[in-house]
Amino acid sequence: MTEFLTNHATASGTAGDQGADGAPAARPPSGRTTARTAAHTTDGPSARAPRRPADYDAARRLRTLTGVDEELLAKVRYERSKYTALGGVVLGTSVIAAFSMWNFATEALGRVSLMALVPTVIWMLFVLNLDRWLVTPQPNARQRVGPLLTRLLIALLLGTVIAEPLVLRIFQTAIEERVADERTDAVDRLRTNLVRCNPVPSTTRTVTPEGCDRTYVLSFRATPGERVEELAALRSDAAALQERVDRDSGRLEDIDSEVRDECRRLVRIAATGLYQRTSECLRLRDKARDYRTTHRTGANEKRLAGMNTRISEIEAQLTSSRGEFLESRADGIERRLDQERAKQKEIGVLERIRALDELASGNPVLFVGIWLVRLLFVLLDVLPVLVKYLSGETAYDRMLTSESNSAVKIHSEEVRIAERRALANLEIAQDAIEQEVRRHRAESEAAFREHTAAMNIRVRQAVNALEDEIRRSSTV
Numbered sequence: 001m002t003e004f005l006t007n008h009a010t011a012s013g014t015a016g017d018q019g020a021d022g023a024p025a026a027r028p029p030s031g032r033t034t035a036r037t038a039a040h041t042t043d044g045p046s047a048r049a050p051r052r053p054a055d056y057d058a059a060r061r062l063r064t065l066t067g068v069d070e071e072l073l074a075k076v077r078y079e080r081s082k083y084t085a086l087g088g089v090v091l092g093t094s095v096i097a098a099f100s101m102w103n104f105a106t107e108a109l110g111r112v113s114l115m116a117l118v119p120t121v122i123w124m125l126f127v128l129n130l131d132r133w134l135v136t137p138q139p140n141a142r143q144r145v146g147p148l149l150t151r152l153l154i155a156l157l158l159g160t161v162i163a164e165p166l167v168l169r170i171f172q173t174a175i176e177e178r179v180a181d182e183r184t185d186a187v188d189r190l191r192t193n194l195v196r197c198n199p200v201p202s203t204t205r206t207v208t209p210e211g212c213d214r215t216y217v218l219s220f221r222a223t224p225g226e227r228v229e230e231l232a233a234l235r236s237d238a239a240a241l242q243e244r245v246d247r248d249s250g251r252l253e254d255i256d257s258e259v260r261d262e263c264r265r266l267v268r269i270a271a272t273g274l275y276q277r278t279s280e281c282l283r284l285r286d287k288a289r290d291y292r293t294t295h296r297t298g299a300n301e302k303r304l305a306g307m308n309t310r311i312s313e314i315e316a317q318l319t320s321s322r323g324e325f326l327e328s329r330a331d332g333i334e335r336r337l338d339q340e341r342a343k344q345k346e347i348g349v350l351e352r353i354r355a356l357d358e359l360a361s362g363n364p365v366l367f368v369g370i371w372l373v374r375l376l377f378v379l380l381d382v383l384p385v386l387v388k389y390l391s392g393e394t395a396y397d398r399m400l401t402s403e404s405n406s407a408v409k410i411h412s413e414e415v416r417i418a419e420r421r422a423l424a425n426l427e428i429a430q431d432a433i434e435q436e437v438r439r440h441r442a443e444s445e446a447a448f449r450e451h452t453a454a455m456n457i458r459v460r461q462a463v464n465a466l467e468d469e470i471r472r473s474s475t476v
Contacts, residue, residue: 062084063083063087064087065086065131065132066087067135068136068137072396072399072400073396076394076396076399079395082394083396086135086387086388089387090131090132090135093131093384094124094128095124096162096377096381097123097124098120099166100162101123101124101165102120103165103166104165104349105119105120107168107347107352108348108349127158130154131384134385135385135387137396137400139400139401139404140401152382152385155381155384156378156382159377159378159382162377162381163374163378164353165349166377167370168349174366175352175355175359179351179352186344187337190216190336191337193212195333198216198329198332218329218333218336231315231318234310234314235311241300241304241307244300248300252291252292252295252297256288258284259281259288262280262281262284
């Protein structure tokens, strides 16, 4: 059986190595090369045109972006222009993606910088390679709907990502105006809240206005609230003292009026013949003197004058303190506004997107225009896949499918032949092992027989020698 398998394999190899005229022929390699070699052998020498330097021109480089096989495409030359145009579409899509990433990077950095070239080049190469993978012809592609839908979905998502920076670039002027207005309004609202939440304190226990938190409340080293309370207390005491002084002064003025009226009248003394004031006048004068002493009208007037002077001084100090407070509040507000403006130096991408959405929500015409531009760029980014899969199955695709199926069949047959050859080699090795085992077993049996015979001979010789020795002993 081993000899039969060996001879059969030798005969198969000899038949495969011979051509149609019986002469030995070189065996082509497996896979696509085998199919191409067979096709070239069938078509003759004129089937494959000699390679010219023109094959390495720009058109060939563009076709490289589509992933086609130039050797296989050479058999259907009339389809070269289609794949050249498809390569141009792939290149154009990658250029649009690079421009989109450049805009995104410059907006993220806030300025034009050479650092933006790094993500731009990386993104361009990534999109170029991804689009090349999406449009690369696949064998049996029309029979697999899942990969086709997956590629279309990837192209759609990629187009959406690429389109947004370009839309922001187109509507840049309107977006920047919108953001500038919003920032101005934000600064104005902040100024209004800072003024409202930091009023001039009238007391030491000023209540914070409603809606004011730590964001809008400023801190001050000194406030005029304490002097306001002191001034209010002093004014209250001065008003009470003024009322008392006015009441005492009125009463004293009445008494003095009575004294003046009474003391104008003079009476003649009969004994001396002189004129003198009446006893009532003297009594009223004593009453007026007692009233001033009892009610301390002079001291109260001096005290009131001192209190009024103190009130004037506190009012002057309060005016100065209020001015310092207003100046300090103005400085604090300006510092906060400067901090807010510092945060608004550059317009971020998210801020631009939000401003664009706000512009679109308030203007239906602008909303339609924005989405038309977005859809246009999405369509441009999906265009390579659409051009590839909407153009239908080409002769190149059919040839690729046929060559792929042929390569698969050839590979399967080669695997089977290799398997049969390996099994034959295993059987040969097994037979050799069995023969070696049988040979060793026969040698072992022969050696055992020889050893047994030698032992028998030795035993026989020993028995004979013993018998001879017994006979000699008995004879003697």
